Amino acid sequence: xxxxxxxxxxxxxxxxxxxxxxxxxxxxxxxxxxxxxxxxxxxxxxxxxxxxxxxxxxxxxxxxxxxxxxxxxxxxxxxxxxxxxxxxxxxxxxxxxxxxxxxxxxxxxxxxxxxxxxxxxxxxxxxxxxxxxxxxxxxxxxxxxxxxxxxxxxxxxxxxxxxxxxxxxxxxxxxxxxxxxxxxxx
Numbered sequence: 001x002x003x004x005x006x007x008x009x010x011x012x013x014x015x016x017x018x019x020x021x022x023x024x025x026x027x028x029x030x031x032x033x034x035x036x037x038x039x040x041x042x043x044x045x046x047x048x049x050x051x052x053x054x055x056x057x058x059x060x061x062x063x064x065x066x067x068x069x070x071x072x073x074x075x076x077x078x079x080x081x082x083x084x085x086x087x088x089x090x091x092x093x094x095x096x097x098x099x100x101x102x103x104x105x106x107x108x109x110x111x112x113x114x115x116x117x118x119x120x121x122x123x124x125x126x127x128x129x130x131x132x133x134x135x136x137x138x139x140x141x142x143x144x145x146x147x148x149x150x151x152x153x154x155x156x157x158x159x160x161x162x163x164x165x166x167x168x169x170x171x172x173x174x175x176x177x178x179x180x181x182x183x184x185x186x
Contacts, residue, residue, distance in 0.1 A: 013074075014128060014145060017152040022071075024156060026182055029069040031057055031096050031106070037073065038094050042080050051084060051092055058097035065106055066180040071153050072108075075161070078146040079110035079173045087114030087170070099176050105159070106179055111172035117165040125163060126151040150175075157181055 016022040035055045046053030076094065083092040090113030099105040117125060128148040154161040158178045165171035 011145070013149050014152070017149065017156060022153075022156060024068045024071065024181070026066055027069055028064045028066050029072065030064045031061055032063070034069075034072070034076070034108075035094070035096060038076060038080060041077065042084070042092075045084055046092065049084065050089065051087060052090070054091065054093040056093070056095055058095070061096065061098060061106065062179055065177060066182055067157055067177060068181070071157060072175075072177065075150045075153055075175055076108060076110065078150050079175070082146065083110050083112035083114065083171075083173075087112040090114065090170070104179055105176050108175040108177070109172055110175075111170060113170040116167040116169050117163065117171055118167050122163065122165060126161070 013022070035057055038055050039053075042053060045051075080092065080094065092112045093110070095107075095109045095111070097107050097109070099107040126147045128145055151161050154175055154177070158181050159176050161173065161175045163171055163173045
């Protein structure tokens with residue numbers, strides 16, 4: 001029942017995003033609060049599965065960003081869930097930092113030491129219903145919608161999302177967001 005509800009919610013989210021009716025509610029969100037939320041939601045999973053889990057903030061980072069906290073958390077939660085799902089042993093990390101370009105963006109990177117993504121799958125990983133080969137879907141489950149939704153939400157928030165990966169060496173997913181989404185409309 002829970003799996004079916006998750007699938008229905010994912011399909012509805014994707015439909016709202018694609019139709020342009022997804023609502024973005026701007027608020028200030030403190031990076032430290034985002035880090036605390038990630039720890040609170042994933043520390044028990046890390047402990048129960050024997051994973052090392054780290055959440056860290058780069059020193060000197062602007063204290064907050066103006067965006068939709070619910071949508072940012074939806075993306076981060078998806079990335080962290082995938083990181084734990086595809087990491088049999090090892091570590092998962094959320095790193096919040098400057099994006100290194102103009103000082104007007106923040107980088108939220110979720111990295112793991114998991115199975116990695118084959119090079120031939122990297123170009124398609126953000127497509128709806130894509131899960132690599134059929135063995136991935138059978139072994140790990142899921143719908144293949146989480147990354148497609150995350151990409152579209154990131155774009156709707158004026159940001160971007162990308163991945164680098166090597167098979168057997170894990171995957172860092174990087175979410176880049178403007179510090180102030182409202183500034184994009186001016």
